[in-house]
Amino acid sequence: MSHRKNRRRRRHRRPDLAAAPAGASPPAAAPIDSATLRLLGCDGSSCAESIVLRPEELTVAREQWPVVWIDVEGIDDTATTALIGSVFEIGELALEDAVTPDERPKVEVFGHQVLIAARTVRYDSEGIVTDPVCIFLGDRYVITFRERQARDPFELVRQRIRHGRTRIGHEGADALAALLLDVLIDGYFPVLEQFGDRLEALEDEALNKPSRQSLVGIHDVRNDLMTLRRALWPTRDLLHALGREPTPLVGEHARAHFRDSYDHTMELLDLMESYREIGSDLRDIYLASLNNRMNDVMKVLTVIATIFMPLTFITGYYGMNFNTESPWNMPLLNFRYGGPAAIGIMAATTIGMVAFFWRRGWLKRWH
Amino acid sequence: MSHRKNRRRRRHRRPDLAAAPAGASPPAAAPIDSATLRLLGCDGSSCAESIVLRPEELTVAREQWPVVWIDVEGIDDTATTALIGSVFEIGELALEDAVTPDERPKVEVFGHQVLIAARTVRYDSEGIVTDPVCIFLGDRYVITFRERQARDPFELVRQRIRHGRTRIGHEGADALAALLLDVLIDGYFPVLEQFGDRLEALEDEALNKPSRQSLVGIHDVRNDLMTLRRALWPTRDLLHALGREPTPLVGEHARAHFRDSYDHTMELLDLMESYREIGSDLRDIYLASLNNRMNDVMKVLTVIATIFMPLTFITGYYGMNFNTESPWNMPLLNFRYGGPAAIGIMAATTIGMVAFFWRRGWLKRWH
Amino acid sequence: MSHRKNRRRRRHRRPDLAAAPAGASPPAAAPIDSATLRLLGCDGSSCAESIVLRPEELTVAREQWPVVWIDVEGIDDTATTALIGSVFEIGELALEDAVTPDERPKVEVFGHQVLIAARTVRYDSEGIVTDPVCIFLGDRYVITFRERQARDPFELVRQRIRHGRTRIGHEGADALAALLLDVLIDGYFPVLEQFGDRLEALEDEALNKPSRQSLVGIHDVRNDLMTLRRALWPTRDLLHALGREPTPLVGEHARAHFRDSYDHTMELLDLMESYREIGSDLRDIYLASLNNRMNDVMKVLTVIATIFMPLTFITGYYGMNFNTESPWNMPLLNFRYGGPAAIGIMAATTIGMVAFFWRRGWLKRWH
Amino acid sequence: MSHRKNRRRRRHRRPDLAAAPAGASPPAAAPIDSATLRLLGCDGSSCAESIVLRPEELTVAREQWPVVWIDVEGIDDTATTALIGSVFEIGELALEDAVTPDERPKVEVFGHQVLIAARTVRYDSEGIVTDPVCIFLGDRYVITFRERQARDPFELVRQRIRHGRTRIGHEGADALAALLLDVLIDGYFPVLEQFGDRLEALEDEALNKPSRQSLVGIHDVRNDLMTLRRALWPTRDLLHALGREPTPLVGEHARAHFRDSYDHTMELLDLMESYREIGSDLRDIYLASLNNRMNDVMKVLTVIATIFMPLTFITGYYGMNFNTESPWNMPLLNFRYGGPAAIGIMAATTIGMVAFFWRRGWLKRWH
């Protein structure tokens, strides 16, 4: 039951960043411990990738490269987060948003930076799960914060840069941010496509052999769609804001890219709404199937009762103990062919009843 | 089950145009291969139609005619698409949108061009299908991209031009774009009209002989309406934008035409909403019919049981083996007219029961 | 089934006005044939009514009177429509809108004219029908186009003018247009009032004797309300636009009148929404009634079975053929008062069962 | 059934004020007949109340007092209405709105006057009824029009003024209008509070003894809520307009008061929405209760049938007439303890069946 997981994931929110020595001197010497920092620096002609191990490398990279992308994997490492915050002058509220696991997708402008909180999606044993990804866009750098994940959602972007198909040193940090967000949104398509299969299987089940399992399955599909909707609706809003409202940090080219991602989100939402309605329809089909089954059961009972009750009455009739010395009392009993005659009466009754049900169509199965 | 097809059509999206040598020299000599390019050039007095076979013809046509319409059938021919892109200076993002099979209807302004993504509609063996059609509007040209289709949706426009009823050389490229879109929208009317027949047939079925097939039919109608809605709602938005917001490329006359198409889309949407509600009502009618059927079955069972149970009891009574030597034990058994008397009692009971049910109205059929 | 008619009325839309010799010389000499043109010209002091028979009269009237109202009955007479179009300089698109039978209510400004497309309502053998009425408002004239109808919706306006209660020569063409629209809206009230009666009758039926007919009746009410809604919602929008947005052709006094009509439309819509909800409630009541009926049937069956099954068992018991020579086998059978004793046992069982059902309240009828 | 009354109240709308000699000389000498006019004039220090009997008093009062409030009870007295219209220079359309019984709440500015149409609420034998109250606000006067009512809704305001708690001579006419509207809105609270009791009683009924009466009760609650909603939604809109949009006649202090009333209306609407949803839930509870009842009935039938059918079979078995001279035919019949043995078999069967049902929980009642 997928809402179990929703509830659990809500448990502890808002890491207490202020517990770290805020206002103290920059923790330049703190070792980068549990988080993995992937650095990608580009200038007009080439790009270099590395794993950041010592804090100083960040400051150096920021100065050295025209466009820098730092990808932080592991948002629970508060020390590293604070370090990046001090190097790139990120405010406390913004940093807190970046590392909150249940952050709702949004975009917020903090002076010289744009914070884009988004969510990736994946299938998990219990259903659909969405994980937070936070993108900080500065004038010459992009910083992404995300949880440790089995699959790196940004590997595609890295490959694109390696193969020279996207020249972020040339196009700027805003183009990189738009590309990252685009890749995140595209990750929703394969997940949503699986719903088609699930719904189709459930439809067959609901029509042909409605069981309690089908009902649970329909319920789970609806829960998963709710999880998706909670992630996609605010994403739509943030893409609308990014694509339409002019901000100094986001150029026209990146805005066109955001508008394109917005269109993809709208497609996803359209499709999702359709799946939601199909889910509702399935419930109705399931209930109608149950109803039909009940009808089937009742018909069997009625057919059996209607055939055997008259027969039993006839046998009862000839089982009465009237004194057959009187010729008026049960004359058939002493008749030489009384037994066969009774059988004949019973057969006629049975044939009549069966014909009646045949004409009513009750002897055919429902489907 | 029409959502099966929806799912499948979502499979592979976004052709990788960048795989073509972007930024390379214009592929002027590439042969036009799998796509069909219909060229229609007009000046103030006359129009000429031709099939473009060699790339150079495009450049020539663009220069020669005051208004040019290129109709590209076959959006999977990436080489041709890239060629047109380079001749008419279409950006990469715009070109990608033009040839994406699942593009959502939208309008977007790219500098000196307006991209209008729309969808045509047709009935297919599995239900309603919508196909993408993309209209590029430049200052002096219109380019349409569409999939290979059994029926050319623009044949009507061509005829109109041939017969001189629309003088696009005189009215301009924007008027041509408005006319093309108008013809696409008009294509929805005959499709929507068929829903009336389908719903009527389903209503008769649901009322008179509700079967599992009716439920599947109602479900299919609802799925088809969802497919239509996914195409029509964004079309409404794009027509609103084209009709109300002034852009340099779209003149007042074309805007009036777009507003007119907008009104037709609203009519379509109103009608569609009505059909959706009728679809919901049908489901309720279907369920009520099932319920009534069950009632019918129960009544038969009850009538039979209520008539025969007392009768069987009476026969059982006279079948008891009490010693009839005692005058207190079952005196009727030895009575000369005991048998007829018992039959009389049974007949009276039966008549009473039948009268009871007659007065309750259970012996009439339901409808 | 009222959606049958909706479907049919959609069949052929958009008369091909361009088939008439557009751009040709004004068809001044064409006879006015199938349409009826009622002319009403007013100056400050008096008004004159006439039926236009010859085309020239239109040109004369337009010049002669400060305010002219031409009421065209019969929109299928394309020649007359084209004639009026040329006399009053109405554009082709506007004229096409005026004579389209399924035009959605809307207001559109065409240069020096305002086109108001509205719909009248009437009851027909199959349910509610709405007919298009189109009002052209110029600076000094009003032209109304409508289908031939059994009842002239504008007769009230004519009477008002004849009795001098509205001085359109003094108040202007915009006041006349506002009055015409007001009269159209007022025509919806009596139609909507009939729904109250229909719903009340259906409620009684659904509660007391739910039949298949009630379900069809509820369905028809809902279809009729959908037809009304399709006419009233866009009417509301057009009245909002006319009452709030300043246009040179509509003065402040007429705008106040339009706002008043807007309020009446809102009342109609409020009432309609209530009726829609009552319609939904009725369906639930109907289903609950069916359910209750089934309950009733089941109770009868259960009461009968529960009373007679034990009785039949007792008779069966005393019908067993055990050898009664053994004193342990069925001693009552040879007892002198065995028969009456068995009757006593049966009576006691019956009384017990009846008491049980009495206390459960099953012997009362449901309502 | 409360929609019965809705329908009836709609019957005749819009009194024909123009039937009175409009444009004629002010009917200064017409006697004030069927309506009651309460005049309240205030200056900075004191207030005076009186009943207006002669028309001249109105003109005098208007000149004499800085702030005048005329409360007209009885809107069907068209002569008096016309008189007030001429004394206070109220336009025809505005006056018509004031005396229309079914006027929808709205606010409209007529030059130097603000017309506020609102509705009071009361319980009546058939359910909730709302009556129109119209407030005209001029620069130095307030005129209220209302139907004759059992309870004067403005008595509270009069008392407040008498006790000097509101100094309208000091605060101005707009403050008086705000106070009057506030009192009207407050009148909705006690009415809405009764819904809580009604819904609670219905919930107990629906859960414990669902009858047809409960269904009618739920339906009536929903109808009453619809009546309330039709009055409250437009009231919300008018208060929003009065509280937010600056008009010369309404000062900042009165606007704050209107905003306060707006908040109260929002509270009422929130509560009303909750009641509507509880009403929907009740219907579901009612249907589930019916379903459970049916289940109960079926269980009784099944238990009885399942216990007695095997018993009857056993008695039937020993009632067969096989020739017991063969030792293979029914040997128990001639056995000395055959009877008790058969009873033992029957008892064992019965105990087994009862145990089976006991374990299934069918012998417990449902709740």
Add this chain to the structure above:
Amino acid sequence: MSHRKNRRRRRHRRPDLAAAPAGASPPAAAPIDSATLRLLGCDGSSCAESIVLRPEELTVAREQWPVVWIDVEGIDDTATTALIGSVFEIGELALEDAVTPDERPKVEVFGHQVLIAARTVRYDSEGIVTDPVCIFLGDRYVITFRERQARDPFELVRQRIRHGRTRIGHEGADALAALLLDVLIDGYFPVLEQFGDRLEALEDEALNKPSRQSLVGIHDVRNDLMTLRRALWPTRDLLHALGREPTPLVGEHARAHFRDSYDHTMELLDLMESYREIGSDLRDIYLASLNNRMNDVMKVLTVIATIFMPLTFITGYYGMNFNTESPWNMPLLNFRYGGPAAIGIMAATTIGMVAFFWRRGWLKRWH
């Protein structure tokens, strides 16, 4: 049933503050009686907490500290409220809002003060309850009004200030107000998290043993969600206004904090909507479970009847009293192995019936 409490809490609203001597001299000497006033004054370096016992302390504190926070616990103490109103120059309408128990969350600007009406949430024996909390924000002071409560919602804020983590003397009164509101919103998370558990337990119940209790439970969850929604929706609106609209009293830093609280409210609302839908789904699951139960019952009845009716017929057949002297009448009765033969026929019938039901799957239990 939680709406019982809603109703009761609505009973008496709007304390009559004007009953206190308004306009009289400030009640400086009135003792602070039933309310508890916690004062917290801060300057740039330190803060001091105290309980206000005498009225004069308020005036002193207001002058002495750069930022003052007065927390008033006990809003029914009208004397104290009036005192604070006079010291901090709060208008009558604003003060009335502050002490109304059923105030809807809202923000209102009264000249030099901002009134923020919010609600805290808690679980109570009858379900969820929300209590009003009113925050007055002046240029250098914050005043909070709340009911006496078991748990002080602001204790967290006090601790934060005591530990120097929030320096309100430095950050200003607006930062304090933002922090207070943030703490109130955070109080909703643990309450909402419990819904997950409740819904999960109800889902298990509805699927496995649907009882009347489950239905009441689902109904209660929905009522609680309605209570929450009534508190959260207007809170969302007020936070939107506070975070987006610039006001002189609220600085950019506080606005960012309000926007953050707004995001949390949106998360709460998203989650709440999901719970509402799960609640609806549960009702459907419950009804389907009931339906399945009924099906189960019917199957048992049908199986029993279908097995025993033929058997009883066979025993009846051999119980008929035909004269067996005729070789045509019931020849088996005198056959030596007639009894075993009859048993064989019965066994065969039974096995056939059981096989029939086995193949239909009726002998398996439903789940």
